[in-house]
Amino acid sequence: MVKKAHFVTGKGGVGKSLISAVLARYLSQNSPLDTNRKQEKEKILLAELNEQSFFKDFLGLKRISYKPLPWLEGIDISQWSPQECLREYALYLLKLESLYKLFFENPVSKSLIQVAPGLEELALLGKITSSPRSHGPPMNYDQLVIDSFATGHFISLFRAPAAMAEAVQFGPMGEQSRGIDRWLRDKDFTHLHIVTIAEELPVTETIELYKTLKKEFGLIATVYLNKLTRLTSADLKNLNPELTESLEYIIDNEKEAKKNLKDAQIEYIELPLVNSLEPSELIDHLAQEMKKAEAAID
Amino acid sequence: MINLGDNTKTLICIGTGGVGKTTIAASMGVGFAYQGQKVLVLTIDPSKRLAQALGVKPDGDPHQVRLSENTSGGELWSCVVNHQKTFEFFIREAAHTGSGKSISPENLNKLLQNKLYQQLSGRLSGSQDFTSLITLNRYVTSGEFDLVILDTPPSQHTWNFLRAPEKIAGLFNEGIARWFRDADSKDANIFKKMINLGTSQVLKALESLTGSQFIKELSTFFQAIQKWQKPLEDYIMNCHRLLISPHTEFILVTALDPSRLGEAQKLSREIKMQGYRLTTVIINRVPLWLTIKTASPSARVANLISYYESLENDLQGRLALFKTQLKVYKCYELRQNTEDVSSLQKNFDELVPLN
Numbered sequence: 001m002v003k004k005a006h007f008v009t010g011k012g013g014v015g016k017s018l019i020s021a022v023l024a025r026y027l028s029q030n031s032p033l034d035t036n037r038k039q040e041k042e043k044i045l046l047a048e049l050n051e052q053s054f055f056k057d058f059l060g061l062k063r064i065s066y067k068p069l070p071w072l073e074g075i076d077i078s079q080w081s082p083q084e085c086l087r088e089y090a091l092y093l094l095k096l097e098s099l100y101k102l103f104f105e106n107p108v109s110k111s112l113i114q115v116a117p118g119l120e121e122l123a124l125l126g127k128i129t130s131s132p133r134s135h136g137p138p139m140n141y142d143q144l145v146i147d148s149f150a151t152g153h154f155i156s157l158f159r160a161p162a163a164m165a166e167a168v169q170f171g172p173m174g175e176q177s178r179g180i181d182r183w184l185r186d187k188d189f190t191h192l193h194i195v196t197i198a199e200e201l202p203v204t205e206t207i208e209l210y211k212t213l214k215k216e217f218g219l220i221a222t223v224y225l226n227k228l229t230r231l232t233s234a235d236l237k238n239l240n241p242e243l244t245e246s247l248e249y250i251i252d253n254e255k256e257a258k259k260n261l262k263d264a265q266i267e268y269i270e271l272p273l274v275n276s277l278e279p280s281e282l283i284d285h286l287a288q289e290m291k292k293a294e295a296a297i298d
Numbered sequence: 299m300i301n302l303g304d305n306t307k308t309l310i311c312i313g314t315g316g317v318g319k320t321t322i323a324a325s326m327g328v329g330f331a332y333q334g335q336k337v338l339v340l341t342i343d344p345s346k347r348l349a350q351a352l353g354v355k356p357d358g359d360p361h362q363v364r365l366s367e368n369t370s371g372g373e374l375w376s377c378v379v380n381h382q383k384t385f386e387f388f389i390r391e392a393a394h395t396g397s398g399k400s401i402s403p404e405n406l407n408k409l410l411q412n413k414l415y416q417q418l419s420g421r422l423s424g425s426q427d428f429t430s431l432i433t434l435n436r437y438v439t440s441g442e443f444d445l446v447i448l449d450t451p452p453s454q455h456t457w458n459f460l461r462a463p464e465k466i467a468g469l470f471n472e473g474i475a476r477w478f479r480d481a482d483s484k485d486a487n488i489f490k491k492m493i494n495l496g497t498s499q500v501l502k503a504l505e506s507l508t509g510s511q512f513i514k515e516l517s518t519f520f521q522a523i524q525k526w527q528k529p530l531e532d533y534i535m536n537c538h539r540l541l542i543s544p545h546t547e548f549i550l551v552t553a554l555d556p557s558r559l560g561e562a563q564k565l566s567r568e569i570k571m572q573g574y575r576l577t578t579v580i581i582n583r584v585p586l587w588l589t590i591k592t593a594s595p596s597a598r599v600a601n602l603i604s605y606y607e608s609l610e611n612d613l614q615g616r617l618a619l620f621k622t623q624l625k626v627y628k629c630y631e632l633r634q635n636t637e638d639v640s641s642l643q644k645n646f647d648e649l650v651p652l653n
Contacts, residue, residue: 013553200347
């Protein structure tokens with residue numbers, strides 16, 4: 001039974017997918033021992049919503065599918081598309097394979113599903129919230145980490161259930177939409193993570209997104225300031241002028257980003273630029289950093 | 299600087315989010331304007347700095363950008379795509395051309411007031427792919443500019459943009475429209491229609507999933523858009539033609555990062571296979587100081603330099619895979635915190651060919 005859903009978002013190019021993998025690793029390494037069950041650690045599912053898989057190439061996986069496959073100890077990985085979420089849900093509701101086939105292999109309903117507004121968002125969020133709503137096939141995970149859409153698309157995803165509930169007030173569709181919306185607003189269930197780097201545009205987007213999510217959904221997101229060089233002016237001694245100028249620009253950007261986040265009263269977790277191109281090394285290093293940062297906050 | 303084909307009228311900058319597509323699109327605009335062309339740059343969401351540099355207003359109209367002299371008669375115009383306005387333009391344009399003329403004002407209102415339409419238009423304009431394509435088509439066909447440059451919307455995958463015409467065409471699919479045709483008339487309700495079409499079980503399944511109110515809204519929606527079908531399809535077809543026209547070039551913008559470069563390689567192969575004219579790859583935001591040798595840096599600086607050196611080595615290893623038939627350029631990162639016309643021009647002039 002899924003107790004927590006972690007959504008990871010942010011502007012394109014800030015490292016959302018990498019941080020999703022890091023978060024999954026961190027949660028798996030630091031989840032409390034579950035004494036009621038025989039397993040030692042919580043089970044984590046890392047799910048990406050990318051149409052073209054990022055994790056398959058990045059993590060060097062043989063394959064990735066809707067059906068979760070094992071990645072690291074205690075962590076499974078999968079790629080979700082709205083179509084497959086809907087299909088699984090329909091099969092669960094309709095029970096009969098033949099009826100389901102008739103429904104899904106019918107060209108009219110195929111195109112209808114594709115174009116009906118809001119249906120894809122509901123399918124994804126319906127799957128994510130299926131455990132607490134006790135509606136849909138059971139999911140044998142304790143926590144979900146969802147490598148979600150970039151900022152703008154992410155807001156429309158979150159707004160979809162309420163919009164649908166308003167457009168269709170009666171019937172099962174309205175009922176489900178309201179249920180999904182309720183769980184998205186549940187502080188214990190929904191956890192938001194916004195990733196940014198120390199540059200003007202991503203930081204501005206992060207602040208706006210943070211405020212929007214707080215105002216509209218009452219949720220406080222965890223913000224990660226990623227790829228920090230942590231250079232200081234002391235590092236610039238004895239360098240030639242051109243290099244000094246470039247590095248000063250980086251130092252200024254990092255200062256500015258921290259200042260802007262503080263001014264907006266947003267707490268953030270600092271993650272350093274890791275000098276490695278090796279994904280597993282990167283992930284383990286950053287998971288350690290995440291642990292250090294969490295410990296410092298507590 | 300880079301060279302385009304002699305007959306190129308449209309330039310489309312593609313690439314994943316966060317690689318600096320917008321700055322590259324603006325640099326191209328400035329560069330080609332100084333070469334004497336009348337250029338329009340269409341952007342989606344310019345940063346404050348860039349908006350100031352180009353003097354753009356968010357009203358969705360083209361504005362001329364002030365350039366210094368010596369432009370050899372060239373002009374630079376910029377325009378921020380206004381999605382809500384563009385969608386309305388599209389609906390009205392379709393209602394005024396060809397078979398669209400038969401659309402009555404009542405029919406227009408019926409469509410505009412339908413709840414699902416309201417959500418749909420919000421979502422389509424929100425996805426931005428479709429509205430930027432309409433805007434592009436509008437200004438290319440106007441013939442007012444020698445060159446129109448589009449900075450594509452930030453999307454996870456360029457296919458979202460390229461498939462926008464196909465996706466919206468699916469919406470006006472004859473099959474669906476037929477399904478709901480005259481569903482309100484007394485003796486032929488939607489359920490009977492379904493039975494007539496032999497798909498009653500499908501509807502039952504749909505109803506158990508969604509409820510009858512949803513189906514009612516859908517029915518109204520498809521009835522209302524029925525008359526738009528032909529004119530919208532024509533319009534969408536024109537947009538698609540523009541994408542595969544021999545006068546259109548695609549520029550792929552990517553970054554100095556192994557997973558970005560890997561994605562770019564895949565994308566460049568696929569996009570060429572589909573018949574789009576991808577001619578150029580730009581690796582953006584390469585730090586200039588990579589080339590600067592320095593003695594005895596601090597540990598942190600040494601660490602940073604070694605990180606970027608490993609990125610550079612990775613790039614060199616991948617370059618051969620790009621080279622066939624594609625021009626590859628490196629673009630150095632802007633060093634100052636200001637973007638203005640002269641720094642954009644410098645950006646354009648200093649593009650370094652890698653092959």
